[in-house]
Amino acid sequence: MEDMSGYPHELTGENTPMVSFKNVRKSYGSLVVLDDLDLDVTTGEMVSIIGPSGSGKTTVLRMLMTLEKINGGCIYVDGKPLTHMPKNGGLVPANERHLRERRADIGMCFQHFNLFPHMTALENCMEGPVHVLGISKAEARDRSEELLELVGMINKKDEHPSRLSGGQQQRVAIARALAMRPKVMLFDEVTSALDPEVIGEVTNVIRGLVDEHNLTMLMVTHQMGFARDISDRVCFFYGGKIEEQGSPAELFGNPQRERTQQFLSAVREAV
Amino acid sequence: MFDWNWEFAWEILPRLIVATGNTLIAAGAGYAIALVLGLVLAIAQRTPYRGLTFVVREFVEFIRSTPLLLQIFFVFYVGPQFGLRLSPWASGMIAIGLHYSCYLSEVYRGGLDSVPRGQWEAATALNMTIAQKYRRIIIPQAIVPALAGMGNYLVGIFKDTPMLSVIGVAELIHTANAIGSEHYRFLEPFTLVGLIFLAISLPAAGLIRGFENFIRRKLGLQ
Numbered sequence: 238m239e240d241m242s243g244y245p246h247e248l249t250g251e252n253t254p255m256v257s258f259k260n261v262r263k264s265y266g267s268l269v270v271l272d273d274l275d276l277d278v279t280t281g282e283m284v285s286i287i288g289p290s291g292s293g294k295t296t297v298l299r300m301l302m303t304l305e306k307i308n309g310g311c312i313y314v315d316g317k318p319l320t321h322m323p324k325n326g327g328l329v330p331a332n333e334r335h336l337r338e339r340r341a342d343i344g345m346c347f348q349h350f351n352l353f354p355h356m357t358a359l360e361n362c363m364e365g366p367v368h369v370l371g372i373s374k375a376e377a378r379d380r381s382e383e384l385l386e387l388v389g390m391i392n393k394k395d396e397h398p399s400r401l402s403g404g405q406q407q408r409v410a411i412a413r414a415l416a417m418r419p420k421v422m423l424f425d426e427v428t429s430a431l432d433p434e435v436i437g438e439v440t441n442v443i444r445g446l447v448d449e450h451n452l453t454m455l456m457v458t459h460q461m462g463f464a465r466d467i468s469d470r471v472c473f474f475y476g477g478k479i480e481e482q483g484s485p486a487e488l489f490g491n492p493q494r495e496r497t498q499q500f501l502s503a504v505r506e507a508v
Numbered sequence: 509m510f511d512w513n514w515e516f517a518w519e520i521l522p523r524l525i526v527a528t529g530n531t532l533i534a535a536g537a538g539y540a541i542a543l544v545l546g547l548v549l550a551i552a553q554r555t556p557y558r559g560l561t562f563v564v565r566e567f568v569e570f571i572r573s574t575p576l577l578l579q580i581f582f583v584f585y586v587g588p589q590f591g592l593r594l595s596p597w598a599s600g601m602i603a604i605g606l607h608y609s610c611y612l613s614e615v616y617r618g619g620l621d622s623v624p625r626g627q628w629e630a631a632t633a634l635n636m637t638i639a640q641k642y643r644r645i646i647i648p649q650a651i652v653p654a655l656a657g658m659g660n661y662l663v664g665i666f667k668d669t670p671m672l673s674v675i676g677v678a679e680l681i682h683t684a685n686a687i688g689s690e691h692y693r694f695l696e697p698f699t700l701v702g703l704i705f706l707a708i709s710l711p712a713a714g715l716i717r718g719f720e721n722f723i724r725r726k727l728g729l730q
Contacts, residue, residue, distance in 0.1 A: 337637065347630065347633075351627060354649065354728065355648045364634065364644065368636070369634055369635050369636055417635065
């Protein structure tokens with residue numbers, strides 16, 4: 238087993254990041270997807286992750302949501318280890334109980350929405366609060382309706398997902414994730430499966446979250462214009478590493494690395 | 509040669525109707541066992557515990573590859589040697605429930621496999637426990653494609669209840685046979701039994717289809 242002695246049991250101090258990847262490695266067999274990833278995200282920061290397909294961008298979010306196990310290193314959320322737990326004075330891989338405790342801080346929206354098809358929009362939003370957080374139905378309903386209002390879906394609250402367009406489903410999915418009151422929100426290519434004309438309705442919702450909430454957000458996207466508009470920081474992934482990162486103005490305006498330049502010019506040509 | 513006796517037929521009908529009740533109880537109880545146990549067997553095969561998965565898988569294969577009649581005999585006649593002394597009814601319910609649970613577990617398995625991985629991931633993102641995922645998210649969706657197969661086996665278990673006659677459960681065939689032996693007339697009792705089976709099986713198939721559509725609508729999947 239990996240020696241975890243170099244990893245602290247808790248990150249402390251004034252500038253403790255909300256999310257911290259430390260030497261995180263992920264591979265499928267011999268294929269290395271992420272290679273010693275170090276990434277800190279401060280509270281309230283919006284970080285966009287861009288890069289060619291296969292560069293490991295989505296894996297970053299999936300590991301943070303604990304949908305994938307990591308093969309090395311450690312991920313911290315709000316100062317506490319997520320992928321590991323303290324035991325006998327050291328850190329050992331987290332069990333399900335620890336994961337459930339720590340995962341409560343994180344919410345995620347998926348490329349294909351993944352709404353529960355047998356529930357209405359409102360029921361989708363109430364499901365987690367009622368059955369996982371254990372709050373009363375009345376309170377969960379109020380909160381869910383507020384959030385559906387926020388994403389502009391209150392008039393469709395009693396519809397099943399099969400009766401909603403992609404953009405509408407994605408907005409409900411955002412409300413569903415927010416209903417769990419996460420500290421960190423993950424957006425995994427949330428506009429990639431949408432028709433071009435409805436992308437705006439989803440990006441506008443996310444834009445609103447940046448303005449109004451003190452949420453920490455990580456977003457994998459192919460929409461460079463959107464990333465440029467709303468991000469505090471943009472990370473360009475290449476070959477399982479962060480090739481370059483910086484403010485949107487720096488990264489899009491004056492990319493330093495050749496691979497970043499190539500990627501950005503290829504993307505611009507495509508548009 | 510062909511001398512159908514209406515009077516005799518009317519006379520024995522009440523006994524056959526009582527036996528129909530027994531047949532329906534046997535089918536219903538056996539099916540209830542199979543529904544629950546089948547789900548347990550299906551989910552057991554999806555756990556990460558290799559040993560458990562292997563044992564359950566082989567058990568299902570074993571039961572599916574041996575005759576129901578043998579299993580009925582085994583529980584009833586061999587059971588007592590292992591201290592398992594059960595009435596014909598109890599033995600019959602266990603044997604037929606066990607037998608059909610293995611078939612139903614395969615139907616469930618297909619249904620469970622048909623639920624997209626994204627549904628599991630969304631449930632994880634909502635921080636659900638494994639039990640909550642199954643109960644709230646996965647099983648409601650898995651049941652829908654499984655309904656047709658579940659319905660087929662309901663009719664199947666109903667038609668297999670006559671096997672219980674071999675250990676003395678007073679279901680339809682057993683009763684018809686008894687009537688025949690008492691009166692030396694078999695045409696009427698067995699014909700009536702055939703008609704009773706037909707009269708129940710045929711509408712049941714239609715009802716099952718209706719129920720399937722009802723569930724689909726109720727879950728908003730149509």
